[in-house]
Amino acid sequence: MQLANGEFAINGYRFGCGHNLQVKELQATSIRWRVQDQPNPVGDNILVGRDFGDPQPIKLGIYARGETAVETAQAAAEFANAWAAARDRKPGDESVLEIGIHGRTVRAYGRPRDLDIDDTEIFARKHADGTAVFDRTDGLFYGDPDNGGGGQVTLSITPPQSAGIRSPMRSPIVTLKGGIRQGIVTNTGLRPTSDVTITIHSTVSRPIVGGDGWEIELGTSLAYDRSVTIDARRRTVTRDDGVSLAGKLTRKSRLDQIIVPAGASEFTFRGISPDGSASATIRWGSAHTSLGA
Template identity: 35%
Template sequence: MLARYKGVEFGGRRGNLIISKFDPSAPEIRSNDHPKPFGDGALAGRDYLGEASWTFELTTNERDEVGALAAAGALVSAWRDPKVRLKPNVTVPLSYMVAGRWRRVYGRPGQITDPVSDVHANLGVGKIVASFRVLDPNFYDDAETKVRLTIVPESSGGIIIPLVTPISTRMNNGQRAGLVENLGDVASPLTVTFHGPARNPKIKAAAGWEVGITGTLAYDQSVTVDARAGTVTRNDGASIPGWLTRATQLSKAVIPAGKSDLTFTAIDSTGTAAVDLSWRNSYSSI
């Protein structure tokens, strides 16, 4: 197994940090079952997947204690980064490679030990134990799928545009609808970036949900709506959740496994408005 966190890679057979043991615990189950008031057993409620913990036992692979401490120090520094651990409601990716494919989970780094200074560390073999709290129960492709959609000018007779390669399209009563595809087996949250000039840009799904903003974007402005993180950010860094349309529900802005119909609408007489759609194929297992 090979893993990577904030640019620090560990695992494999030839690196300076080798994984000697990997223990991925199952997610906790949060249940609201209730005892039957008149009889044996219980009434089944809803079961929710909670937090899981991934524990890595690592060994430094260096020639001396100095090398061992340096190898461990890079990971410890990344693991304890205050820019992550002091921010609430923020999750970060931990990437891993199994069976030749890179995927990722989202969560927060937990405890990590420094290498023990003993005879083994003196020989370049220090022991480290690091845990990562997995807060999203799904697994995602490390590589992101991204598609840019452009607008049809009003003078051309319409504001609904087709999706493009790698997305297939079809004609329907003079309006072109597109198909996006999630190659995983569970729904994946969508990230939408609207680029101006555009007024009231919006993405709608055949499933019924929408992601849209009210207002006008200048030619040099953009707004990114991240359904997984629950954020709405303008390109100058400002958080503007109040710009979302009333019909927007970020919890529903997902691409289910398989193909989905999406359309993009906006008011733009220049024909230069665009939107970027991005997602990661999502899976129910590692």
């Protein structure tokens, strides 16, 4: 979604700059760690251990305003309804908070949580203050691939070639070979990103998609009218009809290893596609530590 500078969206509902529900304060960049540091039991100083990112909530100071008190009340009500929509989500489902900044749109993943609006002035005046808290499941901000904040590449598979028949023939007789195509891309983000989705389309058996340091293989076949989407950040593998194919991943396939590093990298796609129609589309959102970059 393309947002103006200072414009926000929660699950598609827009607010902020240009809307009756405005944002007057924003605390979005906050870095915290869960650490394993321990005092040295036999001497001076501290023994440092592993650090784990501890995502901090995004805090918004908001206010509703309109030409009339009725418009102000309506703006506050619409925002509250959008903010409360997460109540119907299932475990593991996330909301997306989008923020427009200097021609870019960045996304934060998590859930809308606390919302407090001071309704005192809503009866007769045209102003109502409040605060909103968005709990994050991920400490990074991600760009929108549709608006220059990431990228996309589609890899086709080479048609199968005849492998010939050699004597003596042994069962099973195989006369087709899988193809392989490679794609070199550039991630303009400053950090590696795990906000990656891979969508495999059309007729293919045992498709394999790989990148720098990882490889994902599905031990199954897709029909010509089917597709499967692998969401690395959410750790899901879903066919287009909603069926989970996570159980079809081979043992060497690790969703938590799928990343697109900063700078140049290479993707590969291979498998058995008798008619050569199979393709794999890889999309990623660039990763950022703060709203600045």
